[in-house]
Amino acid sequence: MITGPISNIRLDQVGGAAGTGGPSSAASTQPGGFAQVLKNSIDEVSRLQQDASKAVDELATGDTQNFSGVMTAVEKSDMAFKTLMAIRSKLMDAYQEIKSITV
Numbered sequence: 697m698i699t700g701p702i703s704n705i706r707l708d709q710v711g712g713a714a715g716t717g718g719p720s721s722a723a724s725t726q727p728g729g730f731a732q733v734l735k736n737s738i739d740e741v742s743r744l745q746q747d748a749s750k751a752v753d754e755l756a757t758g759d760t761q762n763f764s765g766v767m768t769a770v771e772k773s774d775m776a777f778k779t780l781m782a783i784r785s786k787l788m789d790a791y792q793e794i795k796s797i798t799v
Contacts, residue, residue, distance in 0.1 A: 748770045
């Protein structure tokens with residue numbers, strides 16, 4: 697299970713709380729809006745990838761013998777990246793659908 701911003705996204709963070717003017721105003725004005733949640737998630741994935749890379753380097757140079765810890769770091773990084781890519785794919789699908797709507 698992924699811990700961090702990706703797994704802790706609440707509906708009110710994504711769409712804005714009731715009475716805030718909807719998703720667009722929440723994403724642009726609220727500190728916990730969708731844009732900030734997305735940025736935090738990307739930062740968390742980047743940090744996990746850096747941690748995994750550092751752990752692999754330490755294993756390769758002999759600085760650590762903790763193979764299971766290295767594998768855990770790599771798997772966390774991989775799962776977080778795959779989750780982020782799935783979110784990106786869903787966002788792109790939604791964008792394409794909205795773009796195809798004729799007014």
